[in-house]
Amino acid sequence: MDIRTVTVKENILIENNQKAEELRKNLQEKGIFFINVMASPGAGKTTLLVELINRLKTKYNIGVMEADIDGDVDAERISKLTGVKSIQVHTSGACHLTAQMVEDAINEFNVKDLNLLILENVGNLVCPAEFDTGSHLNMMLLSVPEGYDKPLKYPLMFQVSQIAVITKIDTLPVFKFDIELCKQYIHRRNKDAEIYVVSALKQQGIGELVKAIEKRMA
Amino acid sequence: MDIRTVTVKENILIENNQKAEELRKNLQEKGIFFINVMASPGAGKTTLLVELINRLKTKYNIGVMEADIDGDVDAERISKLTGVKSIQVHTSGACHLTAQMVEDAINEFNVKDLNLLILENVGNLVCPAEFDTGSHLNMMLLSVPEGYDKPLKYPLMFQVSQIAVITKIDTLPVFKFDIELCKQYIHRRNKDAEIYVVSALKQQGIGELVKAIEKRMA
Numbered sequence: 001m002d003i004r005t006v007t008v009k010e011n012i013l014i015e016n017n018q019k020a021e022e023l024r025k026n027l028q029e030k031g032i033f034f035i036n037v038m039a040s041p042g043a044g045k046t047t048l049l050v051e052l053i054n055r056l057k058t059k060y061n062i063g064v065m066e067a068d069i070d071g072d073v074d075a076e077r078i079s080k081l082t083g084v085k086s087i088q089v090h091t092s093g094a095c096h097l098t099a100q101m102v103e104d105a106i107n108e109f110n111v112k113d114l115n116l117l118i119l120e121n122v123g124n125l126v127c128p129a130e131f132d133t134g135s136h137l138n139m140m141l142l143s144v145p146e147g148y149d150k151p152l153k154y155p156l157m158f159q160v161s162q163i164a165v166i167t168k169i170d171t172l173p174v175f176k177f178d179i180e181l182c183k184q185y186i187h188r189r190n191k192d193a194e195i196y197v198v199s200a201l202k203q204q205g206i207g208e209l210v211k212a213i214e215k216r217m218a
Numbered sequence: 219m220d221i222r223t224v225t226v227k228e229n230i231l232i233e234n235n236q237k238a239e240e241l242r243k244n245l246q247e248k249g250i251f252f253i254n255v256m257a258s259p260g261a262g263k264t265t266l267l268v269e270l271i272n273r274l275k276t277k278y279n280i281g282v283m284e285a286d287i288d289g290d291v292d293a294e295r296i297s298k299l300t301g302v303k304s305i306q307v308h309t310s311g312a313c314h315l316t317a318q319m320v321e322d323a324i325n326e327f328n329v330k331d332l333n334l335l336i337l338e339n340v341g342n343l344v345c346p347a348e349f350d351t352g353s354h355l356n357m358m359l360l361s362v363p364e365g366y367d368k369p370l371k372y373p374l375m376f377q378v379s380q381i382a383v384i385t386k387i388d389t390l391p392v393f394k395f396d397i398e399l400c401k402q403y404i405h406r407r408n409k410d411a412e413i414y415v416v417s418a419l420k421q422q423g424i425g426e427l428v429k430a431i432e433k434r435m436a
Contacts, residue, residue, distance in 0.1 A: 040258045040259045040260060040341070040364075041258045041343050041364055041365075041368055041371070041372065042258060042361070042363060042364025042365045042368065068371045069344065069371060069372055069373065069374070070370065070371060070372075070373050071367070071370035071371045073367055073370060073371075074371075093344075093348075093374070095313060095342070095344035095345050122344065123258070123343065123371065123372075124313070124342055124343070124344055125259050125341065125342070126287065126311075126312075126313035126340065126342055126345070127313050127344070127345065130311075143260070143363065145260060145361065145363035145364075145386070145389070146258075146259055146260025146363075147259075147260045149289070149291055150259055150260065152288065152289035152291060153259070153286045153287060153288060153289045153291075153292075153341065154259065154287055154288075154341075155287065155288050156287070156311070168363070171363070171389070171392055174389055174392055175389075
């Protein structure tokens, strides 16, 4: 990137950080906990969210924002499989959501006593990590088929996520994936990251992840 | 994105398009065919490239550029498994390569009579599609574990790719992936896209893909 681009981008990031701080504080005052879920395309975000939401919805009033460049398959799927209110947010081609886009989307919600807001960010291991959405918790997913070397290549995503979830562990027999080495790589990027290992399909590890989320909500 | 951001980005894209056209022409004059390979993180780009390069290297003098935010595992792997010259390009945090970055990297090559240049772009289904690298062929990979709905969500990537490769088809028994529907979705984005279906692990479909590449080089 040339100097001009870098400067403009820095200004955009600074503005976004301010907006995000403001949003985070406002949501907290309203008693709304906001989780930002990030991962590559096809890492299993929607499938895992369905499992998490179905376990959390009896205790919390949940709203879900599905961010994509195009299409509305995810919002429909979440609504159909969990019954919670889910809205699709299109990013006009952008590879991430800004805090302002989140705030605008929140205004579309009409959930009584909303206290848990979940954002499924655009499938991307780069840009969403740069843009603070105003979330209280960043949760990133890395699926077994993607390979355990991803923390080496996409450092920021692992740095900004308090929870890292290794997904699709039912496919471990099919792929070469070294879980212990992956955990080491993640902790090299973020020594405080909590790591969970799940299979949404086989319902493995979901309970522990739900507990971890609730602990942070308390 | 606000208006200012959009304008700056448009200018950057216009400048990049000009640079890319210039680079594409220069490379053609020098007899160098340039392939830009794009996909999500973990879609199997490096593994497929190893197979393709090992079949192409007897006929062509190949140079490989491995683009990543950080790490140099891919460049090392390509060099080790194919013997061809491979350089790692770091993007300073950016989610894509520009034509200028490609031109700068090319100058680092010291391959005698280079006639095939391959770029493995940053793992990302969004940004690399926006930035013309100056390539003669855009080849994108979609792996079975990612799911067949990706053309609905990441339209531009499929629009700009002349060849779409569905990878890891050996894992079809493990995932719900409708190949025919996926092909329909791809053709909805780009009716002229050639689609190949491969497993680098099981050596399936590689020969057809090599032929398709050579046909475009002729």
